[in-house]
Amino acid sequence: MRLRAATAGDQGLLARATLGNVNWNGPRFTADQVRTNPHLWHYVACWPGPGDFGYVAEDEAGAWIGVAWLKHFSSRTPGYGFIDETIPELSIHVIASQRGRGAGTRLLVAVIDEARRRLLPGISLSVEPGNPALRLYTRHGFAPAGPDHDASTCLLAFGA
Ligand SMILES: CC(C)(COP(=O)(O)OP(=O)(O)OC[C@H]1O[C@@H](n2cnc3c(N)ncnc32)[C@H](O)[C@@H]1OP(=O)(O)O)[C@@H](O)C(=O)NCCC(=O)NCCS
Numbered sequence: 001m002r003l004r005a006a007t008a009g010d011q012g013l014l015a016r017a018t019l020g021n022v023n024w025n026g027p028r029f030t031a032d033q034v035r036t037n038p039h040l041w042h043y044v045a046c047w048p049g050p051g052d053f054g055y056v057a058e059d060e061a062g063a064w065i066g067v068a069w070l071k072h073f074s075s076r077t078p079g080y081g082f083i084d085e086t087i088p089e090l091s092i093h094v095i096a097s098q099r100g101r102g103a104g105t106r107l108l109v110a111v112i113d114e115a116r117r118r119l120l121p122g123i124s125l126s127v128e129p130g131n132p133a134l135r136l137y138t139r140h141g142f143a144p145a146g147p148d149h150d151a152s153t154c155l156l157a158f159g160a
Contacts, residue, residue, distance in 0.1 A: 001103060003110055006054035006069055013056065014044045017067050017093035024131055043079065043091055047071055051118075052088065055110045057103045066094035068107035070115065070123065081126030081153045083145060088115070090125040092133075104133075108140055112156065122157040 006014075015031070018040060022029045034040045047069065048054070054069025070088035073079045079089040090111060094103045115123050125142065127134050129152065137154055146153030 001057050001059060001065060001106065003055045003057055003106065006048075006056050006067060008048060010054075010056060010067070011044055011047065013064055013067055014047060014069060014091075017091065018043050020093050020095070021091060024133070025128070038077075039080075042073070042077060043071060051120075053111075053114060055107055057094070057107055064095070065098045066092070066103045066107055068092040068104075068111045070111060079126065081124045083122075083124045083153070083155055086120070087122050087124050087155070088120065090123050092125075104136060108136065112140060116158055120158065122155050124153060124155050126153055128152060 015034065019029065019031050019034050022034065022040060029037075029040070049072055052069070052071050054067060056067045057065040059065055069091055071079065071091070072085065072088045073082050074085055075082070081089045092104060092107055092111075094107075112123065124145065125137060127137065134151065134154075140156065142154040142156045144151040144153070145155035
């Protein structure tokens with residue numbers, strides 16, 4: 001497995017990852033519903049905006065295994081894990097056949113390392129209750145940061 005930087009040309013891949021993420025617990029949304037729902041499609045549309053970046057994990061043949069990307073949202077059109085405009089929100093997805101083999105960890109560590117290198121104040125994310133992904137995030141320092149410490153919004157804050 002190798003990582004490469006995600007680019008604007010990866011929008012189709014981000015769309016498939018977003019569809020997989022909203023369906024993490026079984027089918028709920030179709031690809032069309034993701035494309036026509038502005039609260040979902042803005043994770044894909046116009047990416048990357050200023051300061052956004054991400055990584056794609058590929059197998060030896062160059063087929064994608066997973067992707068992790070950061071997107072800055074505005075307070076007018078916040079993502080589900082929005083904290084403020086200086087803190088980008090993480091999306092991460094690994095294809096079902098490759099989960100539990102370390103790809104997600106490699107993607108997450110790469111994003112965290114690059115965010116630190118860029119001196120970002122932190123990374124936020126949104127995770128639904130019961131998603132085992134929360135264990136991965138907790139292991140890497142994310143902590144509940146939503147209203148009343150709601151665990152569905154988590155923040156990894158980079159100290160000074
Ligand atoms: C979450 C996800 C990106 C992790 O990628 P991964 O390659 O499976 O992760 P790793 O192999 O590096 O680490 C495994 C950890 O991922 C988490 N995980 C989440 N869903 C998992 C799954 N279906 N299978 C295995 N691990 C999963 C667990 O925390 C696990 O660690 P644990 O066994 O100690 O609890 C991936 O499982 C995935 O795409 N899940 C479905 C979509 C999703 O839920 N995305 C996140 C939305 S907030």
